[in-house]
Each structure stands twice: as structure tokens, then as C-alpha cells.
Amino acid sequence: MEGVLTLVLLCAVSALGQMKPANVGNVQTFQTETELTFQWDIVDGNTSYSYKLMNGSAQVVLINVTGTDRVVTYKVSSLSPGTNYSFTLYTVFNGNQSDGYHFSAVTVPSNVGSVSVFDRKETYIILQWDKVDKRNDYTYELINWNKVEPPIHISPTDPLVEHNVTSLAPGTEYSFTLYTVFEDVKSSGYNFSNVTVPSNIANTPTVVDFNDTDVIFQWTTSNKAYNYSLERSNTSREYIYNIGEGIKVTCHINGLIPATNYSFTLYTEFFDVRSTGFTFSHTTSLSRVTEVIFTRSQTQLNITWNKLNKNNIYDYILSESDGNEKRYYGSSEGNEFTHIYSSLTPGTVYSFTLYTEVNGQRNGSTIKSITTINCVSFKWDVTNSSIDAQVIGSTHVKAKSRTSNATILPVVDNRVNLQELYPGDNYTVSLWYYLDSEKLLQCSHLLTLVPNSVVRLRCDHFSGGYGLAVIWDPPYGVVDVVQVDVDKQRFILTSNASQRQEVKSLQAAQWYKVTATSFSGAMKSQTESRNCQTNPAGVIAGVLVFFLLVIIICAAVFLWLRYGSAKRNNSSKPLVESKVTKKNYKPIPVDTFPEHFRNMSCDENRGFSEEYEDLSSVGIEQSSAAADLPENKDKNRFSNVLPYDSSRVHLTVNDEEDSDYINASYMPGYGNASKQYIAAQGPLPSTVNDFWRMVWEKRSQAIVMVTNCTESGRVKCEQYWPLDYSPCLYGNLVVTVKSEDKAQSWTLRELNIKNKSTSETRTVKHFHFTAWPDHGVPFGTEELIKFRGRVRQHIGNSYSAGPTVVHCSAGVGRTGTLIALDVLLQQLDREKTVGIAAFVQQMRLCRPLMVQTESQYVFLHQCIMDSLKTKVVAQSEPLYENTDTIYVNSIALKQYENGSKI
Incomplete structure (x- = not known):
């Protein structure tokens, strides 16, 4: 019985040993360009597996699993990028293997090596690159800012791949990622960026300022990241300007030639990419000489001007009214030019045109001046209150004296007529010509007016009957001296002296002609004269004194004889009258006034x-x-x-x-x-x-x-x-x-x-x-x-x-x-x-x-x-004279000067 059981057990074991293990249920794949990584769950606790790579020699590789993990991970290396590999995975148990699990896996394809720009405009960029490994079975995918571009066409006969990226904005930087794709497997991606062409400026640059040789342009920028370059087409000279703060860009160009047309091209630049260029033109100006100096005389005009901007490129042409021209070359002259016109007519306005010339272009301005005149050559009619003369070459006259403000009057019909002047004063008379906005002095002349005659010349008796006191009132105006003549005696009195001259050693009871003349410089007034008589009372008094002395002597003798013997014992001292400083003046009644x-x-x-x-x-x-x-x-x-x-x-x-x-x-x-x-x-x-x-x-x-x-x-x-x-x-x-x-x-x-x-x-x-x-x-x-x-x-x-x-x-x-x-x-x-x-x-x-x-x-x-009076009579002649007689006594008024009325 025991033998039978043992036989049955051995048969069962033999049957079990000859049974096949189960296949794995599923394999997950992870790939790179040269490796494939597989992952599967352990089947029924088996720890041994094998696989066979079908693409190669079909060699079987045993895989032993250790540890307690329930998942098996296995890496296959040294593979080719972008390749499809076939595998069979076996479960191995007690020398037996499963029927095998069949699967395939693809390695990651390689990225492109580089991408170039074949062409670009403001709204598109055409990209170009080599096929990866020259393979036609690869496809490519382009991503623009996370947006996938449409499929890229690949020509099987062209080793290059070309793609047009459209609907772009001008002057903009774009970021791209380019993938190589094989059997739905993408490469890691090639990252790059590029820019579109920037737009030109919208409008012609504004000319902020310019002259003959310089110009300043200004324009508005739409992007602060833009740079600009400006080229002069006829010289290939380039000016580069970067935008700073704000939106205005300014460009100053110098060294230009006057009166020349220049063509400029303005480029917008972004990441070293230029716009197509905005072309415009500018013509430099040709300045005129604005500062001319005239040195004038009666018969000559000297014209002087400086070289414009100290630039030798200008030539100068000085043209007369008759068409005669004189040329000066800026390249051969110094910084100052002078031309002299001689044999001119005094007091005449002359007109010239001074041109600047560059490249056959002229720009001129009219300049005028007038020759001077000689004041002394005119006939000056001078009175005690006026100056009159017929003159030429002047439009205004100015008269200034030491005592009055300046008077400026127009010269009408070439005649100077100054009225209401201060008698005897010295006047500087200047003739001026107002030429456009310039006031030109023509000549100056010093004239002295005729002084007024002395006022109220009169005489008083002096020194008994043997002298005269000549008295007068000072005239209105300036008088330097007064000359008094009496009986061949001449007296010169300065203006600040007393208006009184005492003349001695004359004869009593005689008539004398007394004259007085005022002088101011070389000018003299009309002579005032008066017949004056010395006091005749002296002759009569002499006779009367003689008889009076006789009577006094007789009376004295009579008194001496009568009272001489009567002597007084006490003689009184004579009384001394004290000085009276206040005289008693009696008021005048109305009826006797x-x-x-x-x-x-x-x-x-x-x-x-x-x-x-x-x-x-x-x-x-x-x-x-x-x-x-x-x-x-x-x-x-x-x-x-x-x-x-x-x-x-x-x-x-x-x-x-x-x-x-x-x-x-x-x-x-x-x-x-x-x-x-x-x-x-x-x-x-x-x-x-x-x-x-x-x-x-x-x-x-x-x-x-x-x-x-x-x-x-x-x-x-x-x-x-x-x-x-x-x-x-x-x-x-x-x-x-x-x-x-x-x-x-x-x-x-x-x-x-x-x-x-x-x-x-x-x-x-x-x-x-x-x-x-x-x-x-x-x-x-x-x-x-x-x-x-x-x-x-x-x-x-x-x-x-x-x-x-x-x-x-x-x-x-x-x-x-x-x-x-x-x-x-x-x-x-x-x-x-x-x-x-x-x-x-x-x-x-x-x-x-x-x-x-x-x-x-x-x-x-x-x-x-x-x-x-019961009624004041209008226009009645007063009984006094309107004079300024000042009685100067030695104590109170010796410091009073100039006779000024106060």
C-alpha cells in the first residue's frame, strides 16, 4: 500500500515538473536615445526571466530577480537612437520557460544639430536645418511660444528641411522648440530663438535745427529696444544712435557742405537685424553775411566783414549798384575781409549787395551806409535864441548845452532850425542820419549863442562929483564877462562879479557916454549905451563952502571975544551914542501912500x-x-x-x-x-x-x-x-x-x-x-x-x-x-x-x-x-522895473555867487 502511494506521488511530481510557467501580463517601456528600460510585475513569485532581442542575434538573456520587490525593472543599453526594437520576454521556472510575451519599443530620436534662418521679413521667418541622421522616416514638430506650428513638409530627396513661420509681428524676438519625431516618439527638443525684421519709422524725420553745415533730425520710436543707424548715401558715412529715455531720438549731423542736397537712409535695428530702411533727403542752407562794419569818412567807405563760421568753403561777391562785382575767395583769404570805396560824395547814401556763394548758389543781402559831412562847411546863422543852417546828408539834429537837456529835431527840407535856446550858452550841434534802424553820426559842431545885452543900464553919482557908479541888471542867459567903457576907460567884469562898476578920476558936472557889452566866448551882444553926468553939485558946493567958511570964522571970532574969558570949572564929557541896530520906520497912512x-x-x-x-x-x-x-x-x-x-x-x-x-x-x-x-x-x-x-x-x-x-x-x-x-x-x-x-x-x-x-x-x-x-x-x-x-x-x-x-x-x-x-x-x-x-x-x-x-x-x-485902486488895470505898465539887483554887503552876502534868484 505504501508502495502504491509512493508511486502515485512520484508521478504527480513528474507531471508538475513538466508544466510551463505563465507569461508576464504587461511590460511598461521607458526610453532614451540609447537605452530602453522595461518594467513588469512578478508572475506567481517567479524570480527568473529571460528575453530575446529579435532585431539582433536572437540571443537569450537570463534575468534573475533578487529582493522582495513585486516589480521587476530591467535596462537595455547601447542601443541606437530612433530605432524600433522587438523583444520576447519569458518566465522561467525549474528550467521551463513560458511561451513568451512579445512586444516592441522605440528609442528616442536625436535632436537636430542647428537651425538657420534662410530668409526673414517683418511678418515671417524661413527656418532651415539638416535631416537628422539623413533619415527620411523621421518627422519634425515646431512649437512657437507654446503654439504648435502646422505639419512640416519633408522632401525625401532633399537633405535639408525648410519651414516658413508666418503671421509674426515686426521687430519681435520669438522662442522656438524643434522636436525630431519617430513613431510618435519625440526627441528632447532643440531650443532656439530668432527675430523678425523691424519696421521702418512711420514718418520722415523732423528737422529740429539746421544751418549751412549742420542739421539736427528727430523722430519718434515705437520700441525703446530698437537702435537706429543713419547713412549718408553719397559718402557712405554712418551715424549710429541709441534710444535713451523717452520716445524721441535725436541725430546731429555736421560737416556738411552748404547749398547741397543730401540723401539719407534711416535703418531701424533690432538684435543686429536692420529694417529695409527709410530714405529721405535734406538740402543745406546758404547763409548771408549779417554783420558788416562800415568805417565812414567824407569821401570813403571801408566795408569789413568776417568769414562765415570760419569756413573756407564760402566765396563772397560784393556788388555795386552799377553791377560791378568784387570776388573774394574764402579758401585763399584770412578770417576778415575789407573793401574800400574811395572818391565818394560827402553826405550821400551808397547801397551794395554782399553775396555768399557755394557750388554756384548765391545768397545775398543789401547793405547801406552814408558818407560823413563837414559841419564847418555850412553857414550857421546864430542869434541869441536860435541856430539856423542849410545842411545836407542828415535827417535829424541834436543840440545839447551844459545847462539844458538835449533837443532832437528832424531836419526838414535840409534845414536846421533850432529855436528857444538859452542866450550865450555853448551848444554842441550834432547832425545825424537815421538809415533804416541805424543812427549814424554825421558831424558835430560847437556853437556859442549871442548873449543878451545887459538890462537897465544906469548911472549913479560917486566920489563927490568926480566919479560915476555904472549899474546894470544881469541879462537872461549865459554871460562870461561884461565890458564897460567910460571916457576911454575899459573895465572887464566876470559874470559872478557885482553888477556895478565904479569909475573915478572924472570931471565934475560933465557928461560921459557909458557903454556895456556882454560877451560869451567870442560872441558879443549888442552894446547898450547911456549918457551920464557926474554930480554938478560939487562945483556949486565948493563956492557955497567958501562963503560958509568965511561966515563961520567970523562967528567964531565973535563968540570967542564975547565968551572966551568965562571959563568953567567943571567941563562935562561928551555923550557917546550907543549903536542902534533897529531903525524906527514910521508907517505910511493910506491917503499919503x-x-x-x-x-x-x-x-x-x-x-x-x-x-x-x-x-x-x-x-x-x-x-x-x-x-x-x-x-x-x-x-x-x-x-x-x-x-x-x-x-x-x-x-x-x-x-x-x-x-x-x-x-x-x-x-x-x-x-x-x-x-x-x-x-x-x-x-x-x-x-x-x-x-x-x-x-x-x-x-x-x-x-x-x-x-x-x-x-x-x-x-x-x-x-x-x-x-x-x-x-x-x-x-x-x-x-x-x-x-x-x-x-x-x-x-x-x-x-x-x-x-x-x-x-x-x-x-x-x-x-x-x-x-x-x-x-x-x-x-x-x-x-x-x-x-x-x-x-x-x-x-x-x-x-x-x-x-x-x-x-x-x-x-x-x-x-x-x-x-x-x-x-x-x-x-x-x-x-x-x-x-x-x-x-x-x-x-x-x-x-x-x-x-x-x-x-x-x-x-x-x-x-x-x-x-x-478900486480896480486893477490889466496890462498896466508897472512903475518898477523887473530886475534882479542884489545889494551885496561885505558881511552878509560875500559868499553869494552866480546871482541866482532864490
Whole structure:
């Protein structure tokens, strides 16, 4: 029984040993170009396998599996890229193998070696490469920015593969991947990039600036990554410009030839790929000579110009009006050209054309100039107020003297006619020609006008009966010297000397011809003459003195005989009369004033002259120490018009920089008003602030001005109020003109003054008399009397106001006359008497030189006379003469110079 079981068991085992193992179920394949990697699951725990590569020698390779993995991985190496391999995989168990699992696998094909660009444009690129391993069974796949290109055509006979990539953007970089494909297996991929051709610029470049040899182009770029190159086609010169910040590209080209047409090609560049090029042209300009210098004389014109841009390429042609030309070659000359035209006519305009020339092209401009003239060659007709001449070659005349502003007038019909000039003055007369926009000086000539004759030549007795005092008033205008001739005696007096010449050693009671002639340079006035008689009283007096002496001697003998023996024991000492500085002048009643006026006017105003002379020394012994201090000297307009310490106006001193000094004096008024007026000099530029300070501190509500700021070309007073209605600041005071009323002889203004510190505002009336001439007195009394009435009415209505400020230039002549007229007319109205001399004396005790000249003193009497009349007669001839006689005494007026009216 046991034997039977053993036999059965052995048969079973034998049967099992002869059974085939199972095949693998599936094989996964992983490939590279030279390797295939297989992977399958273990079959029934078998660890032995074998495979047979059918493509080769069909050799069987045994595979033993170790470990506990349930998956078998096996790599086959040293294969060929892009090849299809067939395999049979067997399961091996106990020497038996399965029937075999058949499968195939493909290795990865190789990439292409390189890709080149066969052609490219703005919207496409044609690529080209060699077939991989020269195999026709490979296909290729191209990916452009993750986009698969259409299938690539492959020619079986062409070793190259070509593909056109279309629908691209100009000037753009594209990234590509090219795959080699075999039986749906792709190579790893060949990566490369390339660019399309950039577009040309859209529009012709703009010319920003250009000249003969340079041009600046500018254009707009569409891509900051673009570069540009510009080529000059006729020289193959290339300019390369890179774009920087912004979208504008600028190109500066120099070294060009004037008047030449150039062709340019502008390329857009992107990754060294150029656009097709934008072609345009530009023609350089040809400049003209714009700066020409003429050197002129009466018969010659020198024309000079510089080489343009210091460039030798220009030639120059100078053409005359008759067509004659002179050529200058820039290549053979220096940097400056000069041409001289001679034998020309004086005072004639000449016209030329100056051309520049390059390459046969010309560009020219007309140039003009005029030859000069000789002023001395003309006949100048000179009087005491005019200059007249017939001239040529000038369009305007300019006349300038040392005392007046320049006068410029057109020359009409070749005639110079200058009028209303200053007598005796020296005038530089210049003739000008206005040629287009250029003013050309033709010539200059110095002319002296004829001086005016002396005024009111007269004589006075002098040195008993043996002399004459020749007296005259200075003429209007400039006079260097006055020549006086009396009985073969000649006297030369300078203009700043006294208008009085004493002539001695004459015979008594004799008539002499007296002449006076004014001279200004070589010009002399008409001679004024007068027959004068020495005093005959000396001869008669000699006889009378003889008889008088006889009578006196007889009387003395008689008295000696009668009283000689009677001696006195006590003889009294003679009384010495003390010096009287103030003379007692009696007022003149109204009813006797006309007779008094006539008596004073006799013998050429002899009475006025004597009375005025008596007043010359009044007050001069008083001190003016404050005015003479070094810090105050510059505040005085004239060195001989200084306020007395006893009557000067003191300003308030608020800080260390302030001064209490101003050239102004208190003046008495009518009755007991000791400080009704302030007589002041016209403000200087440095004292305007002090003037307004005085007006504010003294609470003045009226300012009376009896001068003009400028008279006969000389500044008499600084303009101390605003020129218009705009406020002006003077120190701490703001002055504003609120109204202005102009009449024929005066101007009335209303001024507002505001103190910046206190904000207090006051109103001040400004009475400005404008008809008082620079030399002399007004030509009539009516206007001044009416003006004084306006002033008096305002003063009368201002009961609480401070003193009225009156000023002219120095504050003594016209100022004293107006103050005296106001007071005397009040006295005349209330007392029916008038004391002219007494009041002038009273004023001179307060300020020197009040009523400065005899003519003003006589004029004051005339005003009183005319005020006594029931009706002022218009155009009446006054009994005084309008003169400027100044009695100069050695103490008060020895520093007074030039005879200027103040």
C-alpha cells in the first residue's frame, strides 16, 4: 500500500515538473536615445526571466530577480537612437520557460544639430536645418511660444528641411522648440530663438535745427529696444544712435557742405537685424553775411566783414549798384575781409549787395551806409535864441548845452532850425542820419549863442562929483564877462562879479557916454549905451563952502571975544551914542501912500534904493551856530542863507539818529502873532523827510510854494510830494495827493498825511504859485494878489492850525515877498496904514536876506499901490522895473555867487 502511494506521488511530481510557467501580463517601456528600460510585475513569485532581442542575434538573456520587490525593472543599453526594437520576454521556472510575451519599443530620436534662418521679413521667418541622421522616416514638430506650428513638409530627396513661420509681428524676438519625431516618439527638443525684421519709422524725420553745415533730425520710436543707424548715401558715412529715455531720438549731423542736397537712409535695428530702411533727403542752407562794419569818412567807405563760421568753403561777391562785382575767395583769404570805396560824395547814401556763394548758389543781402559831412562847411546863422543852417546828408539834429537837456529835431527840407535856446550858452550841434534802424553820426559842431545885452543900464553919482557908479541888471542867459567903457576907460567884469562898476578920476558936472557889452566866448551882444553926468553939485558946493567958511570964522571970532574969558570949572564929557541896530520906520497912512510911492520912484527909484540899502545890515550880527555844525552843513542849499539860532525851527528828537535841525525860521505875522509863518528853503533830496516831519510836528495845515522845481534847466527845489495819486512814504509819514486843481498861474492841491505809528490822518492844502519867473518878479501884481487872497482865506478858516509853511528855493526872496504882502495887506485893511520898511526889518531880524532884491522890494510897494485902486488895470505898465539887483554887503552876502534868484 505504501508502495502504491509512493508511486502515485512520484508521478504527480513528474507531471508538475513538466508544466510551463505563465507569461508576464504587461511590460511598461521607458526610453532614451540609447537605452530602453522595461518594467513588469512578478508572475506567481517567479524570480527568473529571460528575453530575446529579435532585431539582433536572437540571443537569450537570463534575468534573475533578487529582493522582495513585486516589480521587476530591467535596462537595455547601447542601443541606437530612433530605432524600433522587438523583444520576447519569458518566465522561467525549474528550467521551463513560458511561451513568451512579445512586444516592441522605440528609442528616442536625436535632436537636430542647428537651425538657420534662410530668409526673414517683418511678418515671417524661413527656418532651415539638416535631416537628422539623413533619415527620411523621421518627422519634425515646431512649437512657437507654446503654439504648435502646422505639419512640416519633408522632401525625401532633399537633405535639408525648410519651414516658413508666418503671421509674426515686426521687430519681435520669438522662442522656438524643434522636436525630431519617430513613431510618435519625440526627441528632447532643440531650443532656439530668432527675430523678425523691424519696421521702418512711420514718418520722415523732423528737422529740429539746421544751418549751412549742420542739421539736427528727430523722430519718434515705437520700441525703446530698437537702435537706429543713419547713412549718408553719397559718402557712405554712418551715424549710429541709441534710444535713451523717452520716445524721441535725436541725430546731429555736421560737416556738411552748404547749398547741397543730401540723401539719407534711416535703418531701424533690432538684435543686429536692420529694417529695409527709410530714405529721405535734406538740402543745406546758404547763409548771408549779417554783420558788416562800415568805417565812414567824407569821401570813403571801408566795408569789413568776417568769414562765415570760419569756413573756407564760402566765396563772397560784393556788388555795386552799377553791377560791378568784387570776388573774394574764402579758401585763399584770412578770417576778415575789407573793401574800400574811395572818391565818394560827402553826405550821400551808397547801397551794395554782399553775396555768399557755394557750388554756384548765391545768397545775398543789401547793405547801406552814408558818407560823413563837414559841419564847418555850412553857414550857421546864430542869434541869441536860435541856430539856423542849410545842411545836407542828415535827417535829424541834436543840440545839447551844459545847462539844458538835449533837443532832437528832424531836419526838414535840409534845414536846421533850432529855436528857444538859452542866450550865450555853448551848444554842441550834432547832425545825424537815421538809415533804416541805424543812427549814424554825421558831424558835430560847437556853437556859442549871442548873449543878451545887459538890462537897465544906469548911472549913479560917486566920489563927490568926480566919479560915476555904472549899474546894470544881469541879462537872461549865459554871460562870461561884461565890458564897460567910460571916457576911454575899459573895465572887464566876470559874470559872478557885482553888477556895478565904479569909475573915478572924472570931471565934475560933465557928461560921459557909458557903454556895456556882454560877451560869451567870442560872441558879443549888442552894446547898450547911456549918457551920464557926474554930480554938478560939487562945483556949486565948493563956492557955497567958501562963503560958509568965511561966515563961520567970523562967528567964531565973535563968540570967542564975547565968551572966551568965562571959563568953567567943571567941563562935562561928551555923550557917546550907543549903536542902534533897529531903525524906527514910521508907517505910511493910506491917503499919503501914493505920494510916498511917487517920491520914492523919482530919479530912477532912488528912494527905494537908499531905503533898501539901509536894510542890508539888519540882523547880520546874530549867531547861526547850529547851521554851521559839520553835521548840518549839507542840509543847507546855500552857504550864505543860514537860519539864526534865536528864530530857527527845532524838530523833535526821538532817537539818536534824529536831528533837530532844518533850514527854516519862524516869521512874525500881523499883530501879536510871532510865529504865524515858517520861512523855509526848498527841500533837498536829503531833507525831504525832515520837511514833512516839520509840517507834521508843527501841525501846519498849509504849504505855500512860490518856485518851480526846475527853472531854466536848474533844480530849485526837490519834488517832495507824490507825482501822481499813488501814496508815497516819507520817513514815518504817508503822503497822498487827493485832488489837484490847475489854474493859469497857480496849482492848488489837497494832500492827506498819515502817521504810520499812530494812524492819525491830517489834511494839508498845497498852494503852488507857478508864474514867478526865475529871474525878476512877476510881470503884474494881479495874479499874486489873488493868490495871496486864496492863501489868506484858508489861514483865516484854520484857527487851531500851526504856522503856515512858505518856501521858494532858499526861502528868503520870493518867500519874504509873499509873507510881507500877506501881513501888509492885513495892516492896510485894519489900520489904514502900511509899514513896508518896518516889517521887512522885522523879518530880517528873524532870517537873513528876507525880500532879497531891490526889485522885489519895489514890487512889494507896487502891490500895495495896486491894492489901493478900486480896480486893477490889466496890462498896466508897472512903475518898477523887473530886475534882479542884489545889494551885496561885505558881511552878509560875500559868499553869494552866480546871482541866482532864490
